[in-house]
Each structure stands twice: as C-alpha cells, then as structure tokens.
Amino acid sequence: MPNYDYECLECGKRFEIFQSMKDDKLTDCPQEGCDGKVRRLLGTGGGIIFKGSGFYETDYRSSSYKSGEKADKAPAASDTKKAEKPKPAPKAAGDSK
Incomplete structure (x- = not known):
C-alpha cells in the first residue's frame, strides 16, 4: 500500500497518509480547528x-x-610462438617423379 x-x-499543512489504492481520497483537513479541504499531491514514487548480499552477485563469473x-x-598463446613448417616447393610441370 x-x-x-x-x-x-486552508492552513497549508502537509501530511502523509498510508492508504490503499482503492480507498477514496481524503477531503477534509485532519488538523483540529481547521475545516479546510485538502488536495492530493503528486508524488515522485518510491x-x-x-x-540482499549483493546486487550484481550473479552477473560475475565464479573464480573456478x-x-x-x-x-x-x-596454450593458445604458446601455439602462436611455434615456428611454422616450411611448405614444400611446388613440383615443376616437367618433373615426373
């Protein structure tokens, strides 16, 4: 709620009431001796x-x-450091071997 x-x-008194959304708006001032009408003010919301223990607790990966x-x-980093094997020379058209 x-x-x-x-x-x-009438008197300018401001007050806050905890009430259900289904309840009717208040119309009369609760101040003793004041018979003024009240208006509901627009709130900024909650x-x-x-x-809990943490807001982004599940957004981060575990240590494991x-x-x-x-x-x-x-291993991927060490693979790039290995020397590449030279490619064999292409065979000439006249070679029958």
Whole structure:
C-alpha cells in the first residue's frame, strides 16, 4: 500500500497518509480547528531498494570459471610462438617423379 501526500488549502499543512489504492481520497483537513479541504499531491514514487548480499552477485563469473578460462587461453598463446613448417616447393610441370 502506498503513501499519499496531502496539503490543506486552508492552513497549508502537509501530511502523509498510508492508504490503499482503492480507498477514496481524503477531503477534509485532519488538523483540529481547521475545516479546510485538502488536495492530493503528486508524488515522485518510491525509490528502488536493493536488498540482499549483493546486487550484481550473479552477473560475475565464479573464480573456478575464470581460472579455467585462463588455462584455455595459455596454450593458445604458446601455439602462436611455434615456428611454422616450411611448405614444400611446388613440383615443376616437367618433373615426373
């Protein structure tokens, strides 16, 4: 259930009421001795509240995944350092061998 802000048009008192969205709007000022009418103010809405042990906890990879990824990358780097074997020379058209 949301909180609604009201302001009295007569005395200027501002107050907040916790009521259901199905409830009717308040019309009379709750201040003693004031018979003024109230209007509901537009609110900015509720802020986002993150609860729990971590907001992005599941967005990051586990340490075991990261270590496996490093192990996969290590051999690939050493493969590029190996010397390439020379290609055999193409055979001439006249060679029958």
